[in-house]
Amino acid sequence: MKSIYRLRLRQLIAIVHFCSASILFAQNDSVYIHGNASEYAGHHLVLETLINPISMEMQELFVIPVDDKGDFAQSFELNEIVYASLDMGRYRGNIYLEPGMKYQLVLPPFEPRTDAERFNPYFIPEDVVLGIANEEAQKLNQTIIRFDDALKTFYNDNAVKIFSRGDAKKAASIIHQLDSLYPTTDNSYFKLYKQYAYGELKSLAYKRQKRRVMKEVFTPDSLNINMPSFHVAFNTIYKSFFTSYFSSSKGKALRDAYNQRASFDSLSLVIQNDDLFANAEFAEVVLLKGLYDAYYSGRYDELRIINLYKQAETVGNTQLVRELAIGLHRKVNKLRAGSKAPTFTLFRLDGKEKSLEDYKRRFVYLSFIHTENHACKQDLELLNVISKRMKRDVTLLTIILDEDPSRAKAMIKEKKYKWDFLHYALMPQVVLDYDIKALPVYYVIDPDGNLRLTPAPAPGENFGPVFQEAVRKYNYDQLRKNRPKEKSIYDF
Numbered sequence: 001m002k003s004i005y006r007l008r009l010r011q012l013i014a015i016v017h018f019c020s021a022s023i024l025f026a027q028n029d030s031v032y033i034h035g036n037a038s039e040y041a042g043h044h045l046v047l048e049t050l051i052n053p054i055s056m057e058m059q060e061l062f063v064i065p066v067d068d069k070g071d072f073a074q075s076f077e078l079n080e081i082v083y084a085s086l087d088m089g090r091y092r093g094n095i096y097l098e099p100g101m102k103y104q105l106v107l108p109p110f111e112p113r114t115d116a117e118r119f120n121p122y123f124i125p126e127d128v129v130l131g132i133a134n135e136e137a138q139k140l141n142q143t144i145i146r147f148d149d150a151l152k153t154f155y156n157d158n159a160v161k162i163f164s165r166g167d168a169k170k171a172a173s174i175i176h177q178l179d180s181l182y183p184t185t186d187n188s189y190f191k192l193y194k195q196y197a198y199g200e201l202k203s204l205a206y207k208r209q210k211r212r213v214m215k216e217v218f219t220p221d222s223l224n225i226n227m228p229s230f231h232v233a234f235n236t237i238y239k240s241f242f243t244s245y246f247s248s249s250k251g252k253a254l255r256d257a258y259n260q261r262a263s264f265d266s267l268s269l270v271i272q273n274d275d276l277f278a279n280a281e282f283a284e285v286v287l288l289k290g291l292y293d294a295y296y297s298g299r300y301d302e303l304r305i306i307n308l309y310k311q312a313e314t315v316g317n318t319q320l321v322r323e324l325a326i327g328l329h330r331k332v333n334k335l336r337a338g339s340k341a342p343t344f345t346l347f348r349l350d351g352k353e354k355s356l357e358d359y360k361r362r363f364v365y366l367s368f369i370h371t372e373n374h375a376c377k378q379d380l381e382l383l384n385v386i387s388k389r390m391k392r393d394v395t396l397l398t399i400i401l402d403e404d405p406s407r408a409k410a411m412i413k414e415k416k417y418k419w420d421f422l423h424y425a426l427m428p429q430v431v432l433d434y435d436i437k438a439l440p441v442y443y444v445i446d447p448d449g450n451l452r453l454t455p456a457p458a459p460g461e462n463f464g465p466v467f468q469e470a471v472r473k474y475n476y477d478q479l480r481k482n483r484p485k486e487k488s489i490y491d492f
Contacts, residue, residue: 029099030077038070039110045072047084052327053231054285054292058085081140081189083226089113092125095132096141106131115370115403119439143190147182151197154178163204171205192222199233210244211276213237220279225320234289240297241290250274261304264311280317288312288324295332306333335435335454341366341445342433346399346422349409354422356449363394363471364445365456365463368436370401371408376440380417382459387419394444394467399424401431401439446474 045064051057061084066072078099086093089112095105108128117123129145132138154174162170175198184191199217206212217233224230245251246258257270268284277283291308294300309332312325333339345355356364367383369376387396396419402408405423412421424430434441444453444467452470457463 029079030075031097031099031101031103032073032075033064034071034073036070037066037072040066040072041068041070042066045086047086049082049084049226050231051226052324053225053234054289054324055328055331056231057327057331083228086130087125088128090117090125091128093128093130095130096144098137098140101137102134103137104133106133115372115401119370119373119401119436140187140190143182143187144193147178147190147194147197150178150181151201155201159204162201163207166205166207168205171201174201189224192224193227193229195219195222196227196229196233199229200236203236210237211250214276218282220282223279223282223285223320225285238286238289240293241286242294242300243297245290250276263315264308265315267308268317281321284312284317284321285324288321288328292328292332302332302336309333335443335451337451337454339451341443341449341451342430343449344399344427344430344433346424346426346430349400349405349412349421349423353426354420356445359395359397359445360449361447363447363452363467365394365396365467366443366445367396367398368401368431368434368439368441369398370439371411372402373439379440379459380415383419384415384417386459386463387417390464390467393471395419397422399430401436444470446470 043066045066047061047064048058049061051059061082062074062076064072064074078097080099082097084095084097086095086107088108088110091108091111093107095103097103107130113123113125129141132141154177158170158174161167179194182190182194184194196217199213202213202216203210214237217237225234242255242258246255251274253273254267254270257267262270264287267287268280271277271283271287272280277286288309291305295302295305306329309325309329313322313329316322316325335342341356343356345353348354365383365386367379369380371377371380383396383398386394398419398421400408400421400423402423405425408421408423434443440458442453442456442458443451444456446452452474453466457466
């Protein structure tokens with residue numbers, strides 16, 4: 001079986017092309033998926049779900065293998081309603097899956113992303129709704145879709161007026177109309193979905209009463225981080241939480257505790273004294289969000305925040321909090337100067353397998369390029385100069401992101417470039433590990449395998465002096481680590 005990359009950048013080539021699949025009952029808490037799609041023969045269909053509403057991290061939900069004839073059949077345990085998405089190149093299809101429900105999905109045509117789109121940091125796949133052919137499975141999806149469309153229309157028509165006038169009556173009237181059009185009945189999931197969905201509207205109406213909005217939207221028993229309406233409301237209402245909360249009378253105790261470098265569990269106890277955050281789990285999720293925004297604001301001690309996330313991995317009140325902390329710790333610590341460079345094993349263009357470990361004990365100037373990218377072509381000429389002038393100081397290593405390496409191989413041979421070029425296909429995860437969103441991208445890795453310049457200057461951006469300064473600091477750090485026991489200049 002060929003595998004489609006189970007990554008956000010995976011190329012699901014020819015996965016969906018006007019095909020349909022049936023999801024049938026297996027057990028009350030599971031689904032069974034089967035169908036035939038000859039266009040997908042030998043590939044996998046990959047459904048994902050969002051697991052971290054703060055960092056927006058996705059996780060694979062389940063995988064449907066397709067055999068050589070295009071047939072696929074597999075059952076999956078599902079014990080709660082899940083919002084899932086399918087990567088379809090330029091599109092991302094979305095659906096709410098209910099345990100034990102029978103679905104017949106109708107998928108839109110697959111349009112693969114171009115190389116330019118794959119490495120465009122501003123490109124976002126267009127969200128589309130996955131069609132459901134069997135009527136009995138349509139209710140929840142259609143109800144939420146229609147509710148979202150109606151709320152969006154009301155919001156667009158009235159947002160400016162509600163915000164400028166603080167028109168709480170108008171907001172309440174809209175909510176009343178929507179509740180009448182889309183009653184909750186006995187569906188607790190949809191009831192909670194609406195509660196979160198009204199968050200943006202209430203934020204406009206009660207712009208000077210933020211605590212009221214928090215209290216009405218996030219009640220103690222309501223925490224379903226998988227809901228799309230939760231993502232929107234939570235990140236809207238708790239955006240830059242520390243900035244606003246620290247300056248409030250209720251937030252003074254948390255501000256003081258933070259400034260006194262209190263531990264994560266101590267901060268948790270302090271914030272729980274506020275009746276808005278009496279629920280320990282929700283209080284800690286809010287803390288994690290506040291720390292995340294503080295980290296990326298550039299106004300707080302980054303190492304302290306990283307340490308607090310590390311503490312939360314083990315002292316968080318619930319498994320949910322601990323898992324969120326693990327993901328956020330990984331995110332903020334990723335690719336930081338001084339952290340271990342993500343390892344990889346790839347094929348050189350001559351077919352020889354090479355790992356990052358093979359270049360240890362040398363400074364490595366790592367670059368990611370696409371040989372049809374104009375900026376990359378220009379930089380290759382400058383890299384060629386560096387490879388000749390600085391070969392004693394630094395090893396050049398380039399990872400090529402062309403889908404077809406043969407054209408790149410011909411170009412490199414013609415230009416007589418003499419350093420190692422690797423192709424990413426053997427381990428496509430390297431693209432995510434190094435957070436490649438645009439090209440070209442550069443990193444400097446020190447002899448210990450740690451990131452020293454992240455990202456590093458391009459070869460035309462004064463690389464030489466910046467690199468020499470990085471080498472000087474590295475050597476200085478090594479001297480301090482390995483200084484003799486007798487007194488030296490470092491002891492005065």
